Amino acid sequence: MVEENRSENAARQGDFLILSDISKRYGGVTALENVDFACGRGKIHAVLGENGAGKSTLIKIVAGVVQPDAGTMRLEGEEVRFPSPSSANMAGVASIFQELSLLPDLSVADNISITSPPRRLGFIDAKAQRRRAEALLAEIGCEDVNPLMRVRDLPLSRRQMVEIAKALGQRPQLFVLDEATSALTSADVEKVYAMLARLKAQNIAILYISHRMHEVEALADRASVFRNGRHIETFDWGRRSTGEIVQLMIGRDIATQYPPKPRRPRAKPALKLENLCWEKRLEAISLEVGAGEIVGLGGLDGQGQKTLLLALFGVLRGVTGEIAIKGKPVRPASPAFAKSRSAGIALVPEDRKTEGLMLPMSITDNLAIASLDALATGPFVDRAKERAAVEKGIARLRIKIGDSKDAVSTLSGGNQQKVVIAKWLMTEPGIILLNDPTRGIDVGTKQEIYRLMRELADQGVAILFYSTDYDELIGCCDRVAIMYDGRIVRELEGVDLTEHNIIASALNIDGAAATSATGEAAHV
C-alpha cells in the first residue's frame, strides 16, 4: 500500500515543479513533514486538505514567503531557493494568497504594477501603468473597475479580482491561487475559470487551492490531498469519487453535510425589521427572523447584505425604519449597545483578522473581550470567572489550542473563526448575525459551524446568516432572503429553496422580466 502510494506520488518525468522531502516546523508544531510533491505544465493541480493540513505552508514555500527547514525544490529540473517573495516572482512564480496582499491606500493601477511598474526615464510611468491595469482588468473581464480608484474603496469581491489581475500581470510560469475565489461572485468565478483555461492552454502550471469542492470539480486535472502536514495522495481527477476525497482529507467519514432542518411552525419573531433604509444602500428592508430560525441572506456580493448586518449591529449612522427585538422597538446606536442585555445581538464579522480578533492578544483575552462586563467584579476582571468562561467556550466549540495564553494568531484559520464565534456565544446573545462565517475555512470546521448553528437555533436563538455559498444557504437555512441592489427581492423557503431560484433571484431576472413586461404593456 505504502509502496503503491510512493509510486503514485513520485515526481514524473517533465514535471515543472518538484518538491522533495520538504519539512517545515513552526516552533513545536510540524506544518509539513517529508513532503514530496510535483506538478506539471498545462495542468490545473488542485491541492486539497483541511485547514492546518499544510497546504498554506506548502504554497508559502513555493512563493518564497517561508523557507523550508529541510528538503529541496526544483523548477524545471533546476534546484532553486526562494529567500523572498520577490525571488520567487523573478523565477516566474505568481501567487494569490488567502489573505489579500493588496495595498489599501494605493490605487488599483499602482497595486497591479507594484512589483515592476512600467518606467520612463527611471520614474514610474503613470499613463503606461494605467493602460496596463486597464488591459489586465479587461483580460479577466473586470472592466468596471476604474484603475484610479483606491483599493480601500472597492468591495471585497472587486479587490480579489484586482489581486488576480496583479498576479496575472507578472506573466507567471507557475500560477498559485490560494482560496483566490473565496469572496467572488459567481459571475466573477466564471471569468476566473475562463482565464485559467487560457493559462492552461499557454502551458502554464497552475496550483489551485479551494475549499469549494464544486470549483475543484470544475477545474482540476490532477489533485493532491494533504492531511496533518503529510502528502497523502496525488491522483488524476476522476480517479477518486468526491466521497473518497473527503475521506482522504479528513480521515474520517462524514455522513451528512448539513444537519437536518426541524419542521416546526414559525415562532414569534425575535427580530423584526420594517422599512429599514440607509444611504441608498438599504432600501425598505422588511424581514422577520423567528426565535429558533435560521434565515439566510443571499444574492450577489455587495447587494446590501453586509450593510444590513452592520445596520443591525449599530455600526451605521442614520438608519431609518423600525427594528423590534422580541416585540420591543430598539435602535442600536453602537456595537456596545447591540451586545447589551436590552438588544442581545452578536455579529461574527466579515474579516476575522481585522474585525473579529486582536491577533497579537492571547486566546483567552480574545474570547473574554466581548463579555468582560459579565466577567468583572467592580472595575476588575475576575480571573477565576474568566478562566471558567474561556474554558467553557473552548470546550463548546472544540477549539484546538496549545495553551490559551498563546497569541490567537498562532491558530489555524478555522480555529481562529471558532474563537470569534465562541467569543460571541459567551455574551449569550438572542440574535446572532453571521457575515460569511465559513469563508476560507476547511470542510470539517464548516460542518461543525453548521451543526452549531442548528444547535443554537434549537435553543431558541434567531440567526441571520449571510453567505456567498449558495449550497450552504440551501443546506443550513430555514428561509433565505435574496437581496438585490439594497432591497430584498424574494424570500425562498421549503421546496422553493433551490439553487436555481436563488441564482435567478440574485440576478433579479424575474424583476427585470417583470418590469420589461409592464413596460411593453404600457406601450401597447
Place this chain on the structure above:
Amino acid sequence: MSNSTISNSTLSESTMAGASTSGIPIPGIFPRRSLGTDLLIKLRQNIGLVTAIGLFCVVYVFYHFAHPKGFSSAVFVQNADEVFTLAMVAMAQTLPVLAAGLDLSVGAVMTMVGCLASYLLSGAAQGTPIEFSFGGTPHILATLPGGIAGIIAGTFICLIAGTLAGFFNGCVVVYGRIQPIIATLATGAIYIGIALFLRPTPGGKIDDDLNWALTNSLQDFASTVHIFDDGNAPWFAPFGTIPVPFILIVMIALLAWVPFRRSVTGRSVYAIGSAEGAAYMSGLRIDRAKLAAFTLAGFFAGCGGLFLAIQTSSGNADIPQAGTYTLNSIAAVVIGGTSLLGGTGGAIGSIFGALILRVISFFFRIFDIAPLLQPLFEGIILLAAVSIGALRVLRVKNTLELFR
C-alpha cells in the same frame, strides 16, 4: 409607478458602469474612465491636500487684508523667510510618517546642520582655518576655499551632514529593528549633542552676501550675484518681487520630492505605510525604501537647518527650538492631510501645513496679542486646525470606517 422609476435608475447606473459581460447589471457604481470621474476620484483621494490649500488661501488673504502693508513684496519676503525652515522640516517629517513611522530627530538634525553651517558658510577668505573651541582650547578643524567656491563646498558639506544623519536614522530603524519613534528619540539626542559640541554658545557667522541673496526678493538675489544686469533686465522685472525662499521651496519640492514620489522607492514607502505585510508579499524592497525615506528626511531637515543658519546669520544649539520644530513638523504634516497611520498624503500637503501654522503665528503680530498668551492661542488654533481635518468623521455613516 414607483417600480418604473426604480428600473430606470438601475438602467442608468448600468449604462454608466458599462454593461457587465454577463449582460446583467451589477449595481454599485464603478465609474468608468472619463475626465469627469477621474477628476472626481483624484479630488476625493486628495481631499486633505485640497482642504489644506483652501484653508491656507483663506487665512493668508485675510492676513494680508488685516496687515497694514498687506500684499507688498516686503511682507511676502518676510513671510517666506519665516516659513522656509518649518516647511523643510515638515517635508522631512512627511517621509517617515508616510511609512507609518515618526521621526523625532528632524529638529535635532536641523539644529546640528545649522551649527555646522555657522562655521562653514562664514565667507571668510581663502585658507582661513575653521576653528572651534571646546573646553576652552581652540581646535582647528580644517581650512576651506574662500569666496563662492567655499560657500558651495560648505553648502554641500552641510547637506551631506543632514543626509548622513537621516541615513543613520534609517540604519538604526532598518537594521536595528527598532521602532522609529524611539530610534529617532535617541539619535536626535546624539545630533543635539553634536550641535552643542559645535556651538556650546550661540555664535558663528554667515557670509553677509549669502544671507542677503537668499532671504530677500529675486531682484536682490540677482543684484547680489550680478546676473540679469544686476536684476535690472526688463524681462526680469515681473519676477523681481518673488521671494527667494519661495523659489527654493518650489525647486526643492520639484527636484527632490516629485521625483521621489514617482520612483519605485517612493511608491514602496507609501506601500509600507499602507500595509507593510502586503508590501513585503508583493516583493517590494522594504528595507531599502525605509532607508531612503529616513535619508531623504535627513536631507530635507538639513536644508531647513542650513537656511535657518543663513537667515539668522549664526548657529545656535537651541534645544527647546529643536523640540518645537519637531512637534510643529508633526502638526504641519497632519494639517497637510497626511495620515499618521501612513500610506496617504504627501510632502506638498505638509508645506501647506507649515504655511498654515506660520500664518497663524503671523496674526499675533498684527493683532498685538500679549506674547505670554501666544502659546495658549497657538495651541487652541492648532487644535481647531487639526479638527477641520477631523470633520469628515461627522459625515462618516459607517462607523466601522473610523477604525480603519
